[in-house]
Amino acid sequence: MSDRIPMTRAGYDKIRAEAAHLNDVEMPIIAQRIADARAEGDLKENAEYHGARESQGMLQAKINLLRDKLARASIVDMSLLPKDEVVFGCTVVVRDLDFGDDEEFVLVGAGEEDYDQGRILITSPLAQGLVGKKIGDKVAIEVPAGTNNFEILDIRRDEE
16 A cells, blocks of 8 residues: 555654554563463463463554554645645534534544544545535535535634
8 A cells, every 4th residue: 555644743643652652562561471471381271372462463463554654644734725625634514415414524634533523534435525625515425324415614724
């Protein structure tokens, strides 16, 4: 995969800190668990040893995933983006034309998503359907659950 992952400096720093914590704090704890279990003798029937090795593998996979995101990161300069259309980092208020309720989304990069708070990944189908639209535009977005019909009510640039 060579796709670039857009993110802010804060998102990049958050992912970098998480990877460092997992590698420098969590991994030595698991290594010690493995050493302790190995000291108990026969490894064939040592459930503690096998559990610790499995934990180590899952943790290493998580670290590798985070490092991959960092390697493919593209830090976005928010000051260069248009202010009158939906772009990375903006807050967009939409009206759901099927249900009549208003929703607010912030389009963020990897490491900053929080779906409960309306912070959605810029690479998600919903965000991709909104990108480039302006206030007053109506848009139909295909998502796995069907089609969402929205009208763009407001676009704000909260950061920078």
